[in-house]
Amino acid sequence: MAHMNSSTSSPFKSFLNGILNHQPTTSYPPECTSLKATTTTILNHLRLGRLSKAISILFSTPFSFPFSFYTHLLHLCSASKSVIEVRKLESHLVSFNPTPPVFVLNRAIEAYGKCGYVVDARDLFDEMPQRDGGSWNAVITAYSRNGFYDEAIGVFLDMRRAGVFGSEVTFASVLGSCGSLLELWLARQVHGLVLKYGFCGNVILESSLVDIYGKCGVMSEARRMFDGIENPNVVSWNVIVRRYLESGQDEAAVSMFFKMIGMNMIPLNFTVSSAFVACSKFRGIKEGMQIYGYVIKSNMVADEVVCSSLIDMFVKCGDMSSAHSIFELPSSKNLINYTSMVSGYAMSGRPEKAKELFDEMPERNVISWNSMLAGYTRLSQWDDALNFFIMMNNEFGYIDYLSLGLILNVCAALSDVQLGKQVHGYIYRHGLNTNSFVGNALLDMYGKCGNMKSVRVWFEEIRHSWDSVSWNSLLTSYARHQLSEEALIIFHNVLGETIPSRYTLATLLTTCANTFALEPGKQIHGVLLRNGYEVDIVLKGALVDMYFKCRRAEYGLKIFSMDNIRADVILWNSVMFGCYYNGMGEKVFELFGLMEKEGVNPDYVTLHALLLACISTARVKLGSELFDSMIAKYYIIPRLEHYESMIELYARHGFMDELEDFIKRMPFDLTVPMLSKVFYSCQKYRSNLRLGEWAAEQISKLDPNVSLTCNKYKR
Secondary structure (H helix, E strand, O other): OOOOOOOOOHHHHHHHHHHHOOOOOOOOOOOOOOHHHHHHHHHHHHHOOOHHHHHHHHHOOOOOOOHHHHHHHHHHHHHHOOHHHHHHHHHHHHHHOOOOOHHHHHHHHHHHHHHOOHHHHHHHHHHOOOOOHHHHHHHHHHHHHOOOHHHHHHHHHHHHHOOOOOOHHHHHHHHHHHHHHOOHHHHHHHHHHHHHOOOOOOHHHHHHHHHHHHHOOOHHHHHHHHHOOOOOOHHHHHHHHHHHHHOOOHHHHHHHHHHHHHOOOOOOHHHHHHHHHHHHHOOOHHHHHHHHHHHHHOOOOOOHHHHHHHHHHHHHOOOHHHHHHHHOOOOOOOHHHHHHHHHHHHHOOOHHHHHHHHHHOOOOOHHHHHHHHHHHHHOOOHHHHHHHHHHHHHHHOOOOHHHHHHHHHHHHHHOOHHHHHHHHHHHHHOOOOOOHHHHHHHHHHHHHOOOHHHHHHHHHHOHHHOOHHHHHHHHHHHHHOOOHHHHHHHHHHHHHHOOOOHHHHHHHHHHHHHOOOHHHHHHHHHHHHHOOOOOOHHHHHHHHHHHHHOOOHHHHHHHHOOOOOOOOHHHHHHHHHHHHHOOOHHHHHHHHHHHHHOOOOOOHHHHHHHHHHHHHHOOHHHHHHHHHHHHHOOOOOOOHHHHHHHHHHHHHOOOHHHHHHHHHOOOOOOOHHHHHHHHHHHHHHOOOHHHHHHHHHHHHHHOOOOOOOOOOOOO
């Protein structure tokens, strides 16, 4: 116990009276201090918060104390993480009690574990002449609590071999270790034991199982486990929302949050934060505003975690006005929120406002500086970026790999290879040359500056970390300088030195797709065929994507239809987008029908491809039906790109009344690109000029530098 008030609570008084009234069963020599007097002295020190002094007195006393007194002191040592005192207690206990009770030694193991000293905990466990289930639980928990997950599982397996049955505490620790190690197979075995021993009604264990299945990426099992919990608590809800978020199923995370609220559960602040993060990922401003309303009603907006995620959500959804209104609250101006606002203004094209906030920040970290630097580079303000980088180096003095990547982008944009070489020297001096992000940025810089010799040398230098970005930079640099044959030579040299893995070949195919490098892509396809590689879903997807992007749609379709490896929605999406980009809009609808027939559920990307195909084939009615079916039939929340596609569909094909009605039903304000489409379609079709004037006014409000006038055509 770190501190105790002078006024003792009634439970403590009861404990004190029990100790003081204890009659020792052993007679002690007259020269020894009496048990009662020593105990009183120790308790007085404890009452004054002098734990170390109290234990020192006990340690120097030449007789034993009641076992309940040892357990109480061990509990106090655990709370204050005082390992030296725990060791003194253990030493004194065993010195005057050759065979102390198991329950006292178990408390000592727990104390060592809570203090973070697992070696001491295990040594004591191994030295115990007798153990019970609590002993095993204590050492398993000690390992699990301190991140020694393999050891925790190992002790659990030893416990099983010893014929000792586990308790809820055992399984909770083991399941936590399985989740941290992503040991799905073992977690399923433990799940079976939980059911076997009748612990399936324990909400803590059930929530742990939800957590593990979610961490291991098996969200279907996580959801099934969650739905089986009879009375899920707020922790259970927090787990399922968090796991949906981390698995990339953002809409599902938000849906579960709303379901929780609908059941009158009061969420944890972390659950609310996760819901806001999920909204920010799919730009769900409508859903975010609904959660914001709940937060206001629940008076949670002052919570630091909730406030920060709320600001971040508004920033990422482009609603800087709402973000700023939250930021202006008295409790909101911390480093995290300042950085979010600076980043939001910088990346949304308002560097002056970003710099204003940056200058008033009471403290800054490297993320704050990088946010401003990224804003300048995003807006192609290269001189401002360079000056800001110099100021960052002079005033802040710390530059990380992201800072270096950004300034290398500036060097590339300015074609300043000499500055780039200076940055390269800085990278070497500070040991950042092994960072793959920095390495790829250097490769890109040399390529854009036309220094092909440095490109070749540096590409070999980073051989240990080649990835799709590395190959993409290399092939792009060679293609930019009409040196495709040299790129093929490098590729063949790599083949001559080693047999590439399927992953490497898939990476190269992705690079060829992104650089429209058909010949290298065909060469890689040949390597696959000649060497008998198994074409799994990853390789098949890479081949299909490469041929479609290189305008060889017939090859892409042939590979897609060659076998039955078509259960992955990502592969279907790749083919559908490939057909769209190759002017085969009608084929997209045909593929969608086949996809549904084969039982593959569409996702938001699928619907985006379908809407784009509707635009290219002028199928306005079908597009409207598909958009309306997203929630009703497919349970997919429309994203920004779906709204953009619908506006494009109506605007391009002159359905001006439908366009106006659609805009009125939109859950958020239109962006400048959307408004521009509306304005120019009204001009093109000389229709609904009132809508065109409204669009022009909105554009002027969002960007005062733009002035549009709607021509008054006579009908």
